[in-house]
Amino acid sequence: MVNDTRALVEYRQAALHMAGKGVVAVSGVSSVEDDAPFTLFLRRVFTAHEAGREISAAEREEWAEWLPPKPLFLPLADVDDQRLGTLLLARDKDWDQGVSTILQRLTDAYAFAWTAKHRPARLSQWRSRLTAMPRWKAMVAVTIFMVLIFPVRLSVLAPAEIVPLDPAVIRAPLDGVIETVHVRPNQAVAAGDVLFQLDATTIVGKMDVAAKALDTAKAEQDQATQQAFFDPKAKAGWAVIKAKVEEKQAELAQLNDLLVRSQVRSPRDGVAVMDDPSEWIGRPVNVGEKVLAVAAPAQVEVEAWLAPADLIDLEPGAPVTLFLNTDPLSPVSSVLSYVAFEATLQPDGLLAHRARAKIADDTRPRIGFKGTARLDGHRVPLVYWLFRRPLAVIRQHLGW
Known part of the structure; x- marks a missing residue:
């Protein structure tokens, strides 16, 4: 403060006096000696100024020996308007009102920085508050704090169903x-x-047509075979007719395969x-x-649908407990296999993440049984478990 302020305004000497500490800084020197004559003089000057009284005649004569004739006292106060100290600037010419206003704003910034730097540690503040608190209140506060940080499993509920594996x-x-x-x-x-069975009417009709076409092609082939013994030209066309017969046979075989596959x-x-x-x-x-x-009736697993808002950090192997609607008092223990990264559209029109879990015990519920699955994640403090959903809703609406 005493040195860098010169970059904003011209002065010859500066000194800083802080409440409870005395003179802590003087311009142009690296450290202040408490028993030095100049330091003792400054202490008397600051004490008189902060008390609101004039300095004595002897001190005025001493002033001329130590400081320039035109002083400017700038008070430093915190946000509660509690005095922190005083910054003294002295020079040879008068101080105008504009410079004084600027310097006052500068000292406000100095006071804020000083308060932030010398603020007591938060732990010390809490310790002092607990020390001043009545014993029973302190015990209640500690008990509540311990309960709120007690680790519990973060769990979510999701509709579930027994599906085949x-x-x-x-x-x-x-x-x-x-x-x-x-x-x-x-x-x-x-x-x-x-x-x-698929309707095979069209296939059967096509097979009848293909069978008749094959019979016709075979008749043409037999006729061409007989003519080939006597007519060389007919022998040349016999290969074409044979290829036609093979084509009709392949077409009929394909239709027959479709007829078999329709069942x-x-x-x-x-x-x-x-x-x-x-x-x-x-x-x-x-x-x-x-x-x-x-x-297979004995090979089943649990399928659950997690809403996007309930998608917590779940890893394979996490415990999953299924409470069936038909027997809610006998939960089914399972182990998480996977949770889909992308949400898919359910039959009810809502988006959800599919989760599958393998049944860990010997129970094998019937396929199609429905219920509610509880998926357990990592352990978190109880306070997080209580306020996770409310905080998420607040952030969605307020954008915090």
Whole structure:
């Protein structure tokens, strides 16, 4: 303060007096000696000024010996208007009002910086407050603090369902209309059993036409074979007719393959997992469209849907507990397999992240059972567990 202020205004001597510390700085010197004559003189001058009284005649004579004749006393105060000290600037010419105003604003900045630098540590402040607090209040405060920092598992709830593990997905082998469904939901099926039948009317009609075309081509081939013994020109056209017969045979074989594929069979033993069969009868399907699945009843897992707001830090292996609607008092223990990074659209039209968990105990609930899954994450302080959702809502609305 006493040296760098000269970059803003011209003066010859400066001194800084702080409350409770005395004279702490003088321009042009690196350190202040408390028992030096100049320091003792400055202390008397600052004491008289802060007390609001004039200096004595002897001190005026001494002033002329130590300082220029035109002083400017600048008080330093904190935000509560408590005096911190005084900055003295002295020069040979008068101080005008504009310079005094600028310097007063500068000393306000000096006072703010001094307060920030010499502010007591927060830990010391809290310690002093606790020391001044009554014993029972301090005990209550410490107890509340310990409870709030107690570590608990951060958990979220999500709707869940028992789904098959690695089921055989049965899809439409070709474009068409489902004519008949031969199985019912949860019906046991064996490998090779017919699951559903596509309408083969168009295929059968094409096969009849192809069979007649093949018969015609074979008749032409027989006729060309007989003529080839007597007519060299007919022998040259026999190869073309033979190729036509082979083409018709391949076309008929392809249609026969489509007819076989229109009857969809189960690739494995298990149970049929599907919706209402009556909803599928007469429905047009595209090739590759899922119709049903065949799953092993004993191979099931938990599927949960996490809302984007509930997507906490979950790692594979995290505990998952399923509370079934049919038996809420017997939770099913599971272990998290994965959580999808991208949210997908659910049947109810809401976006959610799919999570899968393997059942850890020997219980094997039936496929389709629904309930609520609790997914446990890392341990966090209780205060975070309590205020995580409210803080998230506040930030969404206020943008903090």
